């Protein structure tokens with residue numbers, strides 16, 4: 001990834017705390033999107049000052065199409081898109097509101113679509129690109145009371161595979177990772193720490209993501225890579 005222009009969405013979140021430092025350490029020219037300054041400040045505390053100072057931050061709502069288009073225009077070249085934005089929700093289907101259902105698809109699928117759409121248009125012109133999206137184990141093993149989450153993540157995987165099919169014969173690839181449970185502060189707060197040793201560390205998942213985003217993974221396309229740790 002040395003010298004590559006990387007757009008990383010959600011790089012200030014729980015998984016971002018593992019991915020962002022690794023991408024910087026690989027020598028990328030990195031832009032990280034964020035929504036809340038507190039998350040940027042938190043990341044700053046977790047990183048070496050030198051590495052942190054190499055990151056360009058962009059305040060962006062990934063559901064604002066014209067803002068997404070503008071940012072990608074302004075960045076210039078994009079070699080790599082790593083789209084981490086997404087989130088979890090639970091609820092029995094018979095009781096789930098249509099409003100929340102749509103919110104889950106906004107957060108997981110529609111942000112992915114917009115980030116991919118505008119990055120891919122650039123990559124097609126450049127003749128080079130790496131796209132990495134984040135599904136979930138639930139995308140291929142849907143569970144009870146998780147319909148909106150699992151369906152929206154399954155759609156992220158399908159979108160990614162479609163892009164991989166569309167870009168066959170180009171130097172562009174698209175792949176997704178399917179994490180089980182990531183060892184983030186939010187998960188520790190929600191579920192306690194008893195099982196935390198079995199969860200996937202953000203730094204470990206970051207290694208898989210960075211491989212998919214690298215030159216070396218040029219022949220890997222349309223994969224949905226399970227990254228389950230010991231869960």
Ligand SMILES: NC(=O)c1ccc[n+]([C@@H]2O[C@H](COP(=O)([O-])OP(=O)(O)OC[C@H]3O[C@@H](n4cnc5c(N)ncnc54)[C@H](OP(=O)(O)O)[C@@H]3O)[C@@H](O)[C@H]2O)c1
Nearest residue numbers: 010013014015035061062084085086087134136179181182
């Ligand atoms: N944590 C897990 O156990 C787990 C398991 C499987 C899959 N995943 C997936 O892994 C990815 C990262 O998860 P995480 O635990 O790091 O989640 P996280 O800590 O909530 O990080 C997600 C990031 O996305 C940002 N974001 C949300 N909506 C946005 C929008 N409309 N525009 C721009 N940014 C937005 C959040 O910003 P704000 O804080 O401002 O909302 C946050 O920085 C997600 O796709 C998640 O579904 C996570």
